Amino acid sequence: MEDSIQHRSGYVAIVGKPNAGKSTLMNQILGTKLSITTHKAQTTRHQIVGIHSDEHSQLIFLDTPGIINPKYELQKAMMKFVEKAEKDADVILFIAEADDTRFPDDTFQQLRNLKKPVILVLNKIDKTEQESAAKTAEELNERFNFSETVYISALNNSGIEHLLDMVTKLVQPGPPFYPKDELSEHPVRFFASELIREQLFLQYHEEIPYSCTVEVIQYEERDDLDYINAEIIVNRNSQKGMIIGKGGKAIKKLGMEARKSIEVFVDRKVFLDLHVKVREKWRENENMVRNLGYRA
Numbered sequence: 125m126e127d128s129i130q131h132r133s134g135y136v137a138i139v140g141k142p143n144a145g146k147s148t149l150m151n152q153i154l155g156t157k158l159s160i161t162t163h164k165a166q167t168t169r170h171q172i173v174g175i176h177s178d179e180h181s182q183l184i185f186l187d188t189p190g191i192i193n194p195k196y197e198l199q200k201a202m203m204k205f206v207e208k209a210e211k212d213a214d215v216i217l218f219i220a221e222a223d224d225t226r227f228p229d230d231t232f233q234q235l236r237n238l239k240k241p242v243i244l245v246l247n248k249i250d251k252t253e254q255e256s257a258a259k260t261a262e263e264l265n266e267r268f269n270f271s272e273t274v275y276i277s278a279l280n281n282s283g284i285e286h287l288l289d290m291v292t293k294l295v296q297p298g299p300p301f302y303p304k305d306e307l308s309e310h311p312v313r314f315f316a317s318e319l320i321r322e323q324l325f326l327q328y329h330e331e332i333p334y335s336c337t338v339e340v341i342q343y344e345e346r347d348d349l350d351y352i353n354a355e356i357i358v359n360r361n362s363q364k365g366m367i368i369g370k371g372g373k374a375i376k377k378l379g380m381e382a383r384k385s386i387e388v389f390v391d392r393k394v395f396l397d398l399h400v401k402v403r404e405k406w407r408e409n410e411n412m413v414r415n416l417g418y419r420a
C-alpha cells in the first residue's frame with residue numbers, strides 16, 4: 125500500500141436550512157445534475173450520494189434535506205437522513221445563505237454534539253453585499269467553533285475549488301471507497317423518480333408538491349428506449365384532479381418535462397407512462413412513508 129499513502133478519501137455531509145443551496149453545491153462539485161434543485165424549500169427528501177474523484181482523492185458527498193422542525197412522518201424521516209449523514213461523515217459542510225444569521229441555538233448544539241470538523245460555507249455571495257457576508261461569518265463564528273469559513277456562489281461556481289482543497293486536507297489518507305469512475309450509488313430508477321418529483325415542485329403550487337411522492341413501478345431498458353412506468357402518489361383524493369388538470373393538460377405537461385429531463389440524464393430516448401394514485405394520508409403514516417422509500 126506504499127503508493128496509496130498520498131491518497132485521501134472520506135465522507136462529507138452537506139447540511140443546512142432548506143433552500144440554502146446544498147443540492148446546487150453538490151451538483152456543481154460533481155459537474156452534473158445528480159440532486160434535484162428548485163426555488164422551493166424542502167426539495168430534497170433523501171440522502172443523495174455524490175462521489176467526487178480525482179487522481180489523489182475521493183470525496184463522497186452526502187446531500188441532505190434542509191433542517192426543519194418535523195411536523196409529520198415524512199419530515200421525521202427526512203430528518204433521519206440528516207442525522208445519518210452527519211453520523212457517517214468525516215467532515216461537515218454547514219451551508220448558510222451569506223446574509224442569514226437566524227439560527228436557533230439547538231442548531232449549534234447539534235453541531236457541537238457531532239465533535240467533527242465543521243466548515244461554515246456561506247453561499248449565494250453573488251447576491252450578498254460583502255460587508256453583510258463578513259458580518260454573518262463573524263456572528264456565526266461567535267456561536268460555534270467552525271474549523272474554517274468559506275464564501276461561495278454554488279450557482280456561479282465560485283469558491284468551490286478552494287472549498288474542495290480545504291475538505292481534502294481534512295479527510296484521512298486512505299484508498300478510494302468506490303471505483304474512480306463511479307458518480308453515485310443510487311439506481312437509475314431513483315433518479316427518474318426524483319426528476320419527476322422535481323417537476324411536481326416546479327409546476328404545482330402550495331401544498332401539492334409537499335403532498336406527493338413518486339414511485340417507479342417498472343423501469344425497462346428496451347432496445348430503442350427506456351420504458352418507465354411511474355405513479356404519482358397523492359395524500360388526498362381531491363389532489364388527484366389537481367395533478368391531472370382540465371382534460372389531462374397538467375399531467376401531460378408534467379410528463380413531457382419530466383421525460384425530457386430523464387432523457388438528458390440517461391442520454392437516451394425515454395417513454396414515460398405516468399399515473400396518479402391516492403393513498404390517503406401517506407405522509408402522516410410511518411409505515412407508508414417507509415414503504416415509499418423514505419428509510420434512512
Ligand SMILES: Nc1nc2c(ncn2[C@@H]2O[C@H](COP(=O)(O)OP(=O)(O)OP(=O)(O)O)[C@@H](O)[C@H]2O)c(=O)[nH]1
Pocket residue numbers: 141142143144145146147148149160161162163164165166167168169188189190191247248249250251276277278279280
Ligand atoms: N443566487 C444564487 N442562488 C443560488 C445559489 N445556490 C443555490 N441557489 C438557488 O437557491 C435555490 C435553492 O437551491 P437548492 O440547491 O435546491 O437548495 P437546497 O439547500 O438543496 O434546498 P432543500 O433541498 O429544499 O433543502 C435554487 O433556486 C437555487 O438556484 C447561489 O450561489 N446564488
Ligand SMILES: [Mg+2]
Pocket residue numbers: 146147148159160161167168188189190
Ligand atoms: Mg436540496
